[in-house]
Amino acid sequence: MLSLPLILEAASSIHGAIRRTPLEESPILSELVGVPVWLKLENEQITGSFKARGALFSLLKAKEEGLSHVATCSAGNHGKGVAWAASRLGMTATIFVPSGVDSTKYAGMVGSGADVRKSEFPGYDDTERWAKNESIRLKIPFISAFDDYRVMAANGGTVAMEIFEELPSLEMLVLPVGGGGLSAGAAFFMKEKKPDCQVVVCQHEGSPAFQRSIEAGKPVLEMPAIETLASGLEGGFGRLTFEVLKERYDRIELISEAEIRKAMVWTIENHQLIIEGSSAVTIAACLRPDFDKPRGPIVLVVSGRNVAAATIVQVLHGDRF
């Protein structure tokens, strides 16, 4: 089960190896929105995203349990995190990736010494189904990228804990939502510690698995593949993450591809930071003129920076240049 003690254990296990990323006010967003807006810069995390947290905690626990080889499936950041953690812990990682994996993320995983295998499917869900079968065939224990209490505790729980320690006055936490590992873990921590802090979850409008799950009253585990800059948000929701998040969010924001692109450009222009599409949804939500704000501080989680240079050029050109 997900619990505060598990989040505390995760925080203490990964302490030192994981970077305590900055929580920094964005004066320009504060000016735009009219209340203080802070950014939790997980784009400055080791491996370029928050996924290093969950990957390290999962592998530490797996090692404690006597494992030396694990498999996982990832569109990129979780895989990069697992590759880094395995290399650090002297373990072997087999990572199954969709055929359309970002070249930067692929190179990062291979560079850390992981055994990386491309599927014939462009989308996450098809790849994961194949990956689970392959890992059974190869007899390698499979670690989920998101639908796992340890991953939720370390990815979302420890991020929310750091935010709350530094800015206990926050009144709204804005999170990107893919499979739910970050959002469920962070929402759990916040609602335990400060139930009246609003939790806003941002999804891609073309792959709104959490919204569909809420409508259906049960987790929608697969979604049709879409082409998007936000590949980390593409695909179905988790069974375990759904149980945690369904009672711990206040609002869903559905973000368009155009808004994601605009938010990526905006962040380069105004903060000189490269962020990936999946990260840009929280900033995109905040840039909406009708964004429904609280009276006190807002924290946006900026989740990662792993994007290929060619994609940056394309994004900068598609917009205003």
Next chain:
Amino acid sequence: MLSLPLILEAASSIHGAIRRTPLEESPILSELVGVPVWLKLENEQITGSFKARGALFSLLKAKEEGLSHVATCSAGNHGKGVAWAASRLGMTATIFVPSGVDSTKYAGMVGSGADVRKSEFPGYDDTERWAKNESIRLKIPFISAFDDYRVMAANGGTVAMEIFEELPSLEMLVLPVGGGGLSAGAAFFMKEKKPDCQVVVCQHEGSPAFQRSIEAGKPVLEMPAIETLASGLEGGFGRLTFEVLKERYDRIELISEAEIRKAMVWTIENHQLIIEGSSAVTIAACLRPDFDKPRGPIVLVVSGRNVAAATIVQVLHGDRF
């Protein structure tokens, strides 16, 4: 005078307000060079560059001395640092900038509430001469961007101290060199603590003020203005910084505009980090096939990230896209 006690005082004065930036190994540079290469990521510093360190320490001391209004001249980062520090300390800052100031840096200074005045000159040296006259006319005490012991202690000294604390085994420190505030302060600290650590200083080949000063045996205080992506490295050297650095460096690397551009693209492609031209010289030096390396770890100081989005597009296009 510059001294270890002054550097320690600077470190303790700015502690808490200034970010302790990551010192991170670059696996890909380590592979290329053949020894461990680490990056000191001052691009992740508050205000986007190391200049926040010297600006804050200078203004803290000025405030102690009873001042509430200071003037300075800056191509951008020092000005941004002074604007931030003044706002933090409740002081007023008048900042004189060259006419060709980067739009991002200009916006950052104005956004922090500083009184920013553009000169009619595109280059730094002409602007500084005018700025000093203006500040005398307006009776506002003038703070140098680099030729000042406090600035050297806080900008260079504290950066080197953090590096040495975390990686005492380093055998080479590679620094960008403009007016000498960062490089003289950092070289001073390293040569006090570990005299056999090599100090390599990187200049723009089109504005090699330090090299010319060494050849002349005295500081070359002005240089003809050049158009470059590395505006922070353009201009003359300081009198005080020359006295400090001339006996504390091992080698000068002169870097071309094409190498700067290539290193900026390389850093986006391989680390997903935006760095400004002035920062790119250390990476450019390290990317040279004939880079003369030590047997142990190298640390490159990556000094800042403040560059306009339009410049990034131009840089990415000029190269390989």
